Amino acid sequence: MTDQAVDTDGVRLADEPGGESWFLGRNRELKDLRADIERAGLDTLSGRKAPRARVLLIAGRPGSGRTALAEELAAQVADAYPDGVLRARLSEPDGTRVPPDRLARDLLTELDVSAPPGAGADDLGVILRDALADRRVLLLLDDAADAEQVDALLPDTPDCLAVAVAEGPLTGIADVRPCTLGGLDTKSGVELVSRYTGSVRVTVDPRAAEHLVEVCQAQPAALRLAGGWLAARPKAAVADLAKHLNAESDEGTALSRVFRLVYASLPSPAARMLRLLSLAPAGLVDPHTASALAGCSVAGARATLDDFTRLGLLRAAGTAPPQYEVPGCLHPLLKALADSNDRAGELQLARARMLERTVRLLQSCRAVTETDSAQARERLLTMPREQRFASPRAAADWLRARRPALLASARLAVADGDLDTLARRLMSQLVRAMVAHVGTQAAAPDLYGIHRLVLDVAVRRELPREQAAALLNLADLDARTGRTAEALVRYRAALDAGRAADDPYATARAMESVGGAHLELGDYDRAADWYGRALAHRLARGERVDAARLHGRLATAHTYAGRYGEAQRGWRAAVAGYRKAGDVPAHARALSELARVQEYAGRPGESLRTCEEAVELARRAEDDRLRAALHLRLADTLERLGDPAAARLHRETGSRLLGEGGGNACEIRSTSGED
Template identity: 55%
Template structure:
């Protein structure tokens, strides 16, 4: 289970049914079931806890604690109609998964609307708890490292249940009776060895030696699986051979701190020491796999071997008990049955990292990381390209890629992206944070490729938060490398996302930082965009004076560095903010300048819209006769443009102005003509005239006659 949250609504396991070969924990399982049925400690004390019950399963890595939690969840799932939610709260290297990421994944698993990008973590966890308070769910949280992680996610009702898995007690979490795991019962340990060792009668004919081997494994499920897998791979060796080899392996184990190697470390050394050198190197390189997930392509890139060799070797590792299968519905869509990938168990990760530190040079590890990231970039590029139209240049280049890197169709690519979303995002984070700056170029390429693939296969609302985090990673890389142009572009994108979700207090400083970065880089396009965005932000905040000041700076910048279309747009923005503030003289000057600029550009539709704004401002200023002339000028210009929809809107407004001026016949004529023109248009007019100058800047940019043009031009810049 990666750190990505998962929801399970499937049929629960029948009571007593052991899914996935689970055995040997019947006593602990019974105690946990009984604990669910009895009253909690707080209830017995007369002060029921405000949150759901917590069952805590405590054990060292390799003790089977996660398997026990999964078995319990399978048995209890039928009692929780809103499903079973799963999340892992720590990743490889004991890194803590941020609460924000876990909350987003759990909200997605619940089917909630995607939260806004950049929202504060406390708000996210609060939203999750509020939603869980209305549900009856079973929440399975694996690899909890500290009590605060658990407390941030606890449902605030007594109808749900939380099953937490940790390495030790969690002080601060009330109403908890930990279930502490040791080794398996000896009989169950021998049975697990027998099931892993295969059909050979070695363990059956010599039960005492089999018990001695189980004791040498500490009766730990992970160690028993490793030794059983080793026996299956060496059918000519006896149980005594396995026991003696296990003792010899203790001499090769190198635990830290001067302590003696434990049973799990000895079992690992037994298996690891018998691997061919290429396979052993591939195994230890799996410690670099993002989020502890590995498939044939990741392994191939890390070790520099072929995909087929990596696939075969990973299957052998799984048979030995070194990896766990990661099955996924629809995995056969890749043309091969079986798991779509493998997970590196939590107990194995520190052992592999120790081997990496002992045997691999830092430079070689950096090369392996770079190969892995390059493979991810190419696969993501293929994932995006397969969604492009047939005959496009992207599809032509896709056909040139090796067969193993391509996808047969869009559905296959979308499935691949869905199953690897978490590891791919983890790869981007690791490239930025652990590359020491040497992988920054690959990190930027990976972030770009991820954004392209997400845009091709997922809805924008689903990827907004991930895109936000990718922008933050790119910003970190750009800042570290002094890439001012990229800093400016990324800050503008982040600020736009903040402004789009109403967090203007965060957007304004980012727009200012983007302006500084753009000026340092000499990037005139980003400078103009930052100036205009600052004006729009202050207009949205209701500060028309500052908005006008920033728009004035933008106008001066565009007059110096921009195209005439940029100047026209800046005049429109100035006119809009002055109109909203009731500064009629300034508004008229700006709108007339915009109309003149569009006339020079030979864009009559845009000119007509600007003239319509002139007429509107004249009406607001109490000059109806001048407004009539302006409306007629706008209408004549729209006729030259042959813009029927705009003509209909302008005639309707001209009719209203005629009626206000006492020209009833002219009013009826223009309104009738407007209705006739609208009947002949099958779609909405390309622009509409803003009905009320008191609207705020955000509404103005969406609804005013110049809105489409100014918004599109701003996006192009």
């Protein structure tokens, strides 16, 4: 388990040289929580085995140290859970509930368990529970909004433990006794302040330090801000700060009063940057984000963010490259300041600058992988130095660290509705960067969500061409994960959008995909009909290579339907098309499929001659895998024709080719790599 580096909601810190972590107070609460783990539950007392994981609840207001206590408990009992600690934050910084499907998918990602892109919350919940069934993990669920959120993630095994952090009780989950947090004990509160100020100022006036703890209501977040304020002013006395806070009006909480003092002490540019950090997606900030929001240099933003961290206004996220997190307890205060001090147009401009900077970083992130492209190198050189990545590895590290913020940026930009042009550019570059660094298959779950956002914008802005593209992308992902019926619905919608946009590519692609979906569903007549429509469309546009591929697909549908005569005509048309195009590998594959259909049709002699022609073409194409498959097929055909000696020679040749080229010979139904 890795401890949080800095937590302004609690008393876990790493401010000492070398990053040493330490925890103050809460000894009674920790003792009670550990005892609660060992306590016999209601099921055990009644003689039944507990059906699900035990749930511990730490309840308290933001800033009370609830998350830090949960982390400390997890650190103390981690050895009892050898499969690790899984963390999930159940609410956004602004209090919005995180959708259950995203929560389950993030936990599956931590477990390194793949899940189908686009799967619903129920399916993901089942996959998550199955993945946890034979594991012993501790699940730390932070900032839960209600019992329903927690219940959806609970493992169906008593060997796991869930520690939930919430503001109030989780009514609806059985056998949960909340550990409700108040303030720290006075001794721990004083020690917390002294960690920032040094021991001298506390030792010379211990009563003032105790009074400061009382004024801050012993709330860890408030004490941290007070300690940070004093640390920045070595000559200020603890008593002066306590008097100043005492003189404040009683309006608001202790945290809000200390925060107002700290905020008022900031220079104007720093104060402006601080309140604009409320716009940071997912509450995650890096120097580029802060630079774009405030309109300052990246180096200046980095220095200011470090100052904020020392003051307790931010916490270091512990990632490389450096990243900071806006504490949840301060987010509402920052947002209120931004709304009251900055005009709506200024806030929108800051959002636009942030999105534009993100787009440029994503462009750089992708371009650095194109090492063989002179155009990409030129494009990189035109970018400011601080927006370039030193290597593809550095770009990949940045993309991985910023992934939650990048996905949140896309969601927020689409939800905003007034920055759709930037949102579309952002999502386009995000898709390209993820494909370049992660690969289409590995990034598929994230890509599915992005394509859905693209579709939302396209529908809102009435952009049928983009609707068609998004629907095709979503349908492809549905089809790859076995949701063929859902894919078919989207392919039909993409066809309508493509026609509305007068987009010949989207129209042809959608018709072909509709045929493929019907083929997968076993409706061979409809598949042949749609392949025929797509073929007519390609022929009308003179797209001969695509037409050859569709002749092959149409022939495949006829083959599955048992119409071997029509299938042979289709494959012969495909063979002629590839011959004219000079595509030798595709020509060989088409002949291979024609030979198969001829054999199905009871014409082994014709199949033998076609197969021999295909072998020669495969040799010219240097496709040893296809040659091996063809030699093995020839062997089978010759055995049926009563020539075992020739069959043995072909089988030996096929085996030798497999040994040289590796892999297995397999039947190839497609007529090209695209198919």
